[in-house]
Amino acid sequence: MIMGTLQMIVRRLGLGVFVMWGCVTLIFVIVRLAPGDQATVALGPDATAAEVEAARERLGLDDPLPLQYLSYIGRVLALDFGDSYRLGQPAMDAVLDRFPSTLQLALAAMAIAVVFGLILGCIAGGRPNGPVDRAMSAVAISLQSFPTFWVGIMLILFFALNLRVLPSAGSGSLSHLVLPAVTLALPQIAIVARLTRSSLAESMQEAYVQTARSKGLTEPQVLVGHALKNSLIPVVTIIGLQTGVLLGGSVVVENVFAWPGLGSLIVDSVSARDYSVVQAAALLIAAVVVVLNLLADLTYARLDPRIRVEATG
Amino acid sequence: MTDTALAEHAAGAPQPQPAAFHGPRRAHPIRRALRYIPHAIIAVYVIVAAVGPLLVDYDPLATSVLDRLLSPGSTTSDGSTAWLGTDGVGRDILAQIIMGTRTSMVIAVLTVAVAGAFGVIVGLIAGYVGGWADASIARVIDILVAFPGILLAIVIAGLFRPGILIVVIALSAVGWIGFARVVRGAAMSLRERDWVNAARVMAVPRRSILGRHVLPFVAGPVVAMATLEFALVVLAEAGLSFLGIGLPSTSVSWGQTVAGGKEYLEIAWWISAFPGIALAVLVICVGLVGDQLTARYGGRRT
Numbered sequence: 001m002i003m004g005t006l007q008m009i010v011r012r013l014g015l016g017v018f019v020m021w022g023c024v025t026l027i028f029v030i031v032r033l034a035p036g037d038q039a040t041v042a043l044g045p046d047a048t049a050a051e052v053e054a055a056r057e058r059l060g061l062d063d064p065l066p067l068q069y070l071s072y073i074g075r076v077l078a079l080d081f082g083d084s085y086r087l088g089q090p091a092m093d094a095v096l097d098r099f100p101s102t103l104q105l106a107l108a109a110m111a112i113a114v115v116f117g118l119i120l121g122c123i124a125g126g127r128p129n130g131p132v133d134r135a136m137s138a139v140a141i142s143l144q145s146f147p148t149f150w151v152g153i154m155l156i157l158f159f160a161l162n163l164r165v166l167p168s169a170g171s172g173s174l175s176h177l178v179l180p181a182v183t184l185a186l187p188q189i190a191i192v193a194r195l196t197r198s199s200l201a202e203s204m205q206e207a208y209v210q211t212a213r214s215k216g217l218t219e220p221q222v223l224v225g226h227a228l229k230n231s232l233i234p235v236v237t238i239i240g241l242q243t244g245v246l247l248g249g250s251v252v253v254e255n256v257f258a259w260p261g262l263g264s265l266i267v268d269s270v271s272a273r274d275y276s277v278v279q280a281a282a283l284l285i286a287a288v289v290v291v292l293n294l295l296a297d298l299t300y301a302r303l304d305p306r307i308r309v310e311a312t313g
Numbered sequence: 314m315t316d317t318a319l320a321e322h323a324a325g326a327p328q329p330q331p332a333a334f335h336g337p338r339r340a341h342p343i344r345r346a347l348r349y350i351p352h353a354i355i356a357v358y359v360i361v362a363a364v365g366p367l368l369v370d371y372d373p374l375a376t377s378v379l380d381r382l383l384s385p386g387s388t389t390s391d392g393s394t395a396w397l398g399t400d401g402v403g404r405d406i407l408a409q410i411i412m413g414t415r416t417s418m419v420i421a422v423l424t425v426a427v428a429g430a431f432g433v434i435v436g437l438i439a440g441y442v443g444g445w446a447d448a449s450i451a452r453v454i455d456i457l458v459a460f461p462g463i464l465l466a467i468v469i470a471g472l473f474r475p476g477i478l479i480v481v482i483a484l485s486a487v488g489w490i491g492f493a494r495v496v497r498g499a500a501m502s503l504r505e506r507d508w509v510n511a512a513r514v515m516a517v518p519r520r521s522i523l524g525r526h527v528l529p530f531v532a533g534p535v536v537a538m539a540t541l542e543f544a545l546v547v548l549a550e551a552g553l554s555f556l557g558i559g560l561p562s563t564s565v566s567w568g569q570t571v572a573g574g575k576e577y578l579e580i581a582w583w584i585s586a587f588p589g590i591a592l593a594v595l596v597i598c599v600g601l602v603g604d605q606l607t608a609r610y611g612g613r614r615t
Binding site for chain 2: 015018019020022023026027030031033034035141142144145146147148149150151153154156157161244245247248249251252255256266267270271273275278282285286289290293
């Protein structure tokens with residue numbers, strides 16, 4: 001059993017390393033394929049031909065592609081993505097400066113999504129196909145169908161401009177965090193609620209729930225004490241997987257609320273063709289997603305003994 | 314391992330509704346008719362996208378100082394009515410929504426076609442050939458899903474020259490994965506069916522087996538997947554346009570109109586509000602139709 005778990009961890013780690021290599025390669029290919037020359041972009045339109053040539057030399061852009069690729073891998077391993085010409089600092093530093101803000105936003109959104117998703121999912125799943133369950137389904141569809149940037153703007157309109165209870169943009173205090181976090185969380189609430197609901201509805205059919213009922217426990221006791229525990233397994237997993245989605249969603253939401261995180265940095269850098277920052281930011285996010293997926297896999301195996309048995313066999 | 318990677322569906326996708334949401338099996342005639350409301354609304358969008366731009370006279374570059382920020386229903390300087398108001402430079406919002414409908418529909422249809430075709434081919438290879446082909450495709454998917462979908466689209470669409478084509482490519486880059494997963498699952502089970510075995514025994518070339526004996530049976534799940542993907546693409550395209558990435562500034566799209574209204578939010582809420590509603594109604598209807606199809610064909614079976 002222990003051998004099986006260890007083997008699985010090693011295999012997952014190997015896959016994680018492979019995926020990171022793939023991400024680095026993919027970004028290299030995209031940046032190489034993109035039109036426009038990094039040297040020209042960095043120097044601006046006024047640069048002379050000689051200056052551009054010198055910059056190309058320095059960046060190694062005239063080397064054969066395989067050589068460029070190898071030296072790129074080498075630099076990535078040393079976390080050296082070059083300097084941002086726009087910000088005048090190493091690209092990785094710029095990205096790491098912004099990362100805590102994005103993390104704060106994503107974690108707040110995830111917390112909101114889990115709390116409300118679980119509550120709504122329990123209400124709906126406790127009595128599957130009842131009127132509450134159906135109403136909840138309709139709400140869930142709507143939450144996932146409105147574009148997040150639009151929801152964010154409407155929340156600004158209502159809470160910041162009409163009611164004037166929350167700030168519309170910026171960061172620095174807890175009240176600044178509320179609107180962006182809620183905007184980011186709304187589609188996730190729907191996902192967590194739906195998953196909890198279906199997982200709970202399934203558990204309610206199980207024999208041990210019948211046993212709990214026949215012991216004379218009240219319905220809420222059965223729900224929380226017996227059915228919910230097993231229903232949580234897929235929910236825990238989705239939290240890990242959805243955090244990556246949240247990081248992606250934060251790119252859009254941060255731009256709505258002028259939240260000074262990685263997302264607004266990425267959009268600004270893409271528009272300014274600041275390749276080094278785009279690469280550093282994209283790879284950091286990919287690394288976070290890979291690590292989170294790894295953790296989700298391992299948590300899943302830990303919570304559900306059936307997975308462990310499969311891994312051994 | 315392969316199964317974990319492939320079974321974990323794009324989690325952001327609208328999940329199919331439980332069958333019970335659509336009512337009991339033998340539904341009342343009125344309930345049955347109600348099920349086709351989404352179809353009817355989608356038809357309206359298609360008609361608007363097809364003929365709307367011919368009927369409205371809209372110039373994205375024209376400005377009319379007199380007609381700035383008119384509220385919905387007011388009369389413009391040339392005597393017509395701005396039913397949904399005007400924006401910061403006096404352009405009609407309803408006209409922008411109509412033009413944006415075409416932009417969204419064209420991009421979504423093209424993206425679903427490109428991503429669908431590619432995903433179906435890849436899925437057939439993974440599911441039917443299996444072995445190392447299946448394993449390498451699974452690894453490629455592992456790599457792609459490490460980037461949140463919208464991030465990869467932003468990077469691709471942002472670094473290349475703006476245009477519809479690059480938006481379609483950027484959105485297809487991850488859009489094919491859902492199709493590949495669905496088709497792979499179906500192809501794996503179809504491979505073992507009698508008529509496929511019979512064809513193999515009769516030395517029918519592999520390409521003909523795939524085309525004639527496997528492909529027709531994955532059509533249902535693929536159509537179901539295509540509707541769900543369509544909804545996601547409409548949302549993603551609007552997100553890109555909102556960020557000012559992908560489409561040239563001369564094009565008209567819902568995301569751009571919403572973004573343009575943000576600075577006038579306090580005095581002219583209608584600029585940002587209406588395009589978002591138009592978009593959400595389309596996405597909801599497409600999602601409902603997709604759920605009906607999924608319930609019928611089991612498109613999420615992987």
